[in-house]
Amino acid sequence: MTDPAHYDGREQAYVKHSLLEKYLPQWAYRVGREWGKLVYVDAFAGPWQVASSEYLDSSFGVAVASLEHALEGLRRYWKINPSLQAVLLGTTASKRAELETYAAKHRTADVTIDTLQGEFAERVEAIDELIGADKKKAFRFVFLDPKGWAQIPMERMAPFLQSRSCEVLVTLMTRHIYRFLDQPDRADSYRNLFGRNGVLERLQECPKPLRSELAVLEYRDSLKILCGFKYVSCAVVFRPDREEVLYYLMFATNHPKGVEVFKDAEIKAAKIQDSVRIDAQSRKGGQPELPLDGDGQRTQVVNELRERFSRHARRDVIHTLLKNGDRPLPYSELFCVAMAYPLVTPEDLHSWVVTLPGVKLTLGGEKRRTPSPDENKGDYATATDAGALRRELDRS
Numbered sequence: 001m002t003d004p005a006h007y008d009g010r011e012q013a014y015v016k017h018s019l020l021e022k023y024l025p026q027w028a029y030r031v032g033r034e035w036g037k038l039v040y041v042d043a044f045a046g047p048w049q050v051a052s053s054e055y056l057d058s059s060f061g062v063a064v065a066s067l068e069h070a071l072e073g074l075r076r077y078w079k080i081n082p083s084l085q086a087v088l089l090g091t092t093a094s095k096r097a098e099l100e101t102y103a104a105k106h107r108t109a110d111v112t113i114d115t116l117q118g119e120f121a122e123r124v125e126a127i128d129e130l131i132g133a134d135k136k137k138a139f140r141f142v143f144l145d146p147k148g149w150a151q152i153p154m155e156r157m158a159p160f161l162q163s164r165s166c167e168v169l170v171t172l173m174t175r176h177i178y179r180f181l182d183q184p185d186r187a188d189s190y191r192n193l194f195g196r197n198g199v200l201e202r203l204q205e206c207p208k209p210l211r212s213e214l215a216v217l218e219y220r221d222s223l224k225i226l227c228g229f230k231y232v233s234c235a236v237v238f239r240p241d242r243e244e245v246l247y248y249l250m251f252a253t254n255h256p257k258g259v260e261v262f263k264d265a266e267i268k269a270a271k272i273q274d275s276v277r278i279d280a281q282s283r284k285g286g287q288p289e290l291p292l293d294g295d296g297q298r299t300q301v302v303n304e305l306r307e308r309f310s311r312h313a314r315r316d317v318i319h320t321l322l323k324n325g326d327r328p329l330p331y332s333e334l335f336c337v338a339m340a341y342p343l344v345t346p347e348d349l350h351s352w353v354v355t356l357p358g359v360k361l362t363l364g365g366e367k368r369r370t371p372s373p374d375e376n377k378g379d380y381a382t383a384t385d386a387g388a389l390r391r392e393l394d395r396s
């Protein structure tokens with residue numbers, strides 16, 4: 001388990017690793033029952049600022065430990081034995097040597113760990129080759145965790161990620177994106193990051209306080225349009241000591257179940273984040289200086305962002321219902337639309353659907369009261385009064 005003691009001064013990494021630790025075992029249980037091989041690609045493995053000699057506070061250490069544990073569960077309770085391959089990339093010979101030391105300790109008959117040296121954009125084919133002939137039988141989870149944004153050109157990423165059996169988690173450094181937006185010599189790097197024309201101009205035209213959020217929405221579109229993912233969701237990571245967003249973790253998948261499991265992990269990691277930020281503040285100055293809001297757990301900036309993203313999500317829900325006409329819309333689809341936004345919860349969606357005018361919720365199964373994102377449960381939402389919904393949209 002991730003240990004907060006290893007993360008003094010870099011609590012944001014604890015939040016990120018907690019998210020991986022919550023998501024990956026669920027991913028392994030879900031896809032490991034159908035696929036013979038699970039592949040974890042950590043293309044920015046570092047190692048970076050690790051305090052634990054066993055790399056328990058690195059992304060690959062957390063990921064491999066979580067997946068080893070999940071495989072053990074699959075063997076014991078499901079009597080199935082998928083294999084695991086981890087591919088770890090370090091930029092320099094010494095980083096790769098560190099990764100090799102780690103790998104040597106963790107390789108087993110069922111766990112392959114390959115290490116590579118170089119920059120992600122130049123090693124994409126080499127990573128693909130390592131996954132190799134088994135690609136069709138393998139399901140990949142790719143973690144791209146750069147410190148900046150120039151290292152993940154969309155043109156190189158997209159062909160690597162375009163597959164039904166692939167999910168990705170990408171760190172989007174919105175703080176840097178925001179900072180360099182008006183420097184003319186950076187224009188190409190924005191084009192490389194988003195991979196589409198017009199994004200830079202839209203970001204420049206956007207009012208400054210809303211630019212980071214627009215960057216998230218534009219990146220979401222790039223993951224869908226250029227990498228071919230059906231669903232995108234994301235988590236927000238704040239500076240531990242300030243009221244400021246540090247980065248977003250963008251998650252893309254082709255299955256609603258992926259969104260459901262990611263959202264669950266995101267909510268748990270967001271709670272950890274709230275308490276970690278308050279703790280970090282208390283340690284620094286005795287009393288927390290971050291302005292607490294609402295239930296006394298979230299700070300003001302978290303609550304403000306939650307409100308803005310909730311407004312976006314609710315509007316998208318209304319749009320989706322209207323677009324679907326008067327036919328029943330699977331609740332799982334609506335779930336993916338709303339959960340595209342960070343800090344928005346399944347309870348928020350449920351409350352919107354039952355309070356929106358002109359919407360009927362139908363649950364498959366008489367005894368259930370709460371709609372489920374599971375498409376097999378047969379839950380639907382139907383727009384019964386488009387006029388009332390349109391008026392609601394105008395008001396929101």
Ligand SMILES: C[S@@+](CC[C@H](N)C(=O)[O-])C[C@H]1O[C@@H](n2cnc3c(N)ncnc32)[C@H](O)[C@@H]1O
Nearest residue numbers: 043044045046048058059119120145146147151
């Ligand atoms: C934010 S750290 C990631 C740390 C790691 N994912 C973790 O959470 O423990 C980014 C790492 O990527 C490495 N890096 C920088 N540029 C890279 C590139 N072009 N390709 C691959 N790795 C790179 C850096 O050396 C650094 O160790």
